[in-house]
Amino acid sequence: MSSVPSPASPLETMAQRELTITRRLLWAGISALSVLWPLEAVTGVIATWDRWLYPLMLVVFTGLALWLRRRPDKPQVVYLIGGAMLNTYLVAAALMAIFTGDLQSSIFPLVTTTHWMPLGYAAAFVVMARRASLILAGLTMAALFVPVGVAIAMGHLTVWGPQLPVLTANLALAHGVFILGLISIASLRNGYIRSQERIAVMETLASTDMLTSMPNRRALTQQLQSHVALANRHAQTLSVLMLDIDHFKVINDQYGHAGGDDVLRELSAVLGAQLRASDHAGRWGGEEFLVVAPGVGLPGAMDLAERIRAAVEQYRFSHGQPVTVSVGVTDFRPGDTMDTLLRRADAALYGAKRQGRNQVTLQALP
Numbered sequence: 001m002s003s004v005p006s007p008a009s010p011l012e013t014m015a016q017r018e019l020t021i022t023r024r025l026l027w028a029g030i031s032a033l034s035v036l037w038p039l040e041a042v043t044g045v046i047a048t049w050d051r052w053l054y055p056l057m058l059v060v061f062t063g064l065a066l067w068l069r070r071r072p073d074k075p076q077v078v079y080l081i082g083g084a085m086l087n088t089y090l091v092a093a094a095l096m097a098i099f100t101g102d103l104q105s106s107i108f109p110l111v112t113t114t115h116w117m118p119l120g121y122a123a124a125f126v127v128m129a130r131r132a133s134l135i136l137a138g139l140t141m142a143a144l145f146v147p148v149g150v151a152i153a154m155g156h157l158t159v160w161g162p163q164l165p166v167l168t169a170n171l172a173l174a175h176g177v178f179i180l181g182l183i184s185i186a187s188l189r190n191g192y193i194r195s196q197e198r199i200a201v202m203e204t205l206a207s208t209d210m211l212t213s214m215p216n217r218r219a220l221t222q223q224l225q226s227h228v229a230l231a232n233r234h235a236q237t238l239s240v241l242m243l244d245i246d247h248f249k250v251i252n253d254q255y256g257h258a259g260g261d262d263v264l265r266e267l268s269a270v271l272g273a274q275l276r277a278s279d280h281a282g283r284w285g286g287e288e289f290l291v292v293a294p295g296v297g298l299p300g301a302m303d304l305a306e307r308i309r310a311a312v313e314q315y316r317f318s319h320g321q322p323v324t325v326s327v328g329v330t331d332f333r334p335g336d337t338m339d340t341l342l343r344r345a346d347a348a349l350y351g352a353k354r355q356g357r358n359q360v361t362l363q364a365l366p
């Protein structure tokens, strides 16, 4: 009925942004691994397991990035495999460094793996609901710090010296504070989504007629204003039809206000069925409707008006009585404003009423 392009909902935009961030995170991971693997190998500091795991992760992340390009509709596969792989690798690598070595041999892999762990938490907060990402980050932290804490408490890791308890406490605090920061950002994001949703609902309410669900006068005014501006700038054709139900007061008097409301609702459906996707129609007020037809000249507008008039006349309304409409038609003239156009349409409608109603009248002159 109306060609107003529906704006992307806030949730759609968020989903697209999440996809973009996921893509960037994957390519950042691929780039980081492409640098770290040769760098650590050449300098001889690479951990034994990383000789195999770095290339394996490189292959998996590249595969996930390509999958995301082919199937952007199924990002969950990427979130699941990518997130599980990164978190498992980091926790396993840190535990291996602690439990299989001493300070001298394991400090490098321990520090490097633990300072990548916040990436895993952050990625989860980007793509998952706050509660799920909080659970995942908490589990990841617990998987690392609980076994190490228990082992330290039981005196199993004395080979590390006094540095390990301090390092563990420091890391646990830093990771905890990082997760708190992420929770704050996630709260801000949720608040933003909710306010965007409320704005979208309010915009729809502000531009919709509650009785007929058609665009209301405010929405039609905006449409007409922008089409008048386009017609003036690009010399485009534009026509306006103003419709009014004949003797509507009598319908109200006979069938009550509710009966009159039913007629308005049914008429809006009859009207909508006659329009093209490029036409804009709505309730102008009371029992008056307006059609804005961009790209339609006078002959086309007269045809449309006659089609609408005949469709209403033939329609069997639920109160069982015939209903007719009078239609005033005019087209855009160079230099027209919205007001001059509407005045002509109104004058044409007045002419149709004066000449006996249930007819279409053209107002070609100013």
Ligand SMILES: Nc1nc2c(ncn2[C@@H]2O[C@H](COP(=O)(O)OP(=O)(O)OP(=O)(O)O)[C@@H](O)[C@H]2O)c(=O)[nH]1
Residues within 6 Å of the ligand: 211, 244, 245, 246, 247, 248, 249, 250, 252, 256, 257, 258, 259, 260, 261, 264, 285, 286, 287, 353, 357
């Ligand atoms: N049921 C209902 N009636 C409405 C609504 N808005 C306006 N009306 C009624 O529409 C009627 C319009 O009456 P008039 O302006 O005299 O026009 P008419 O009876 O259609 O006569 P003509 O236009 O000259 O053919 C009034 O009785 C208004 O109360 C509405 O939302 N619902």
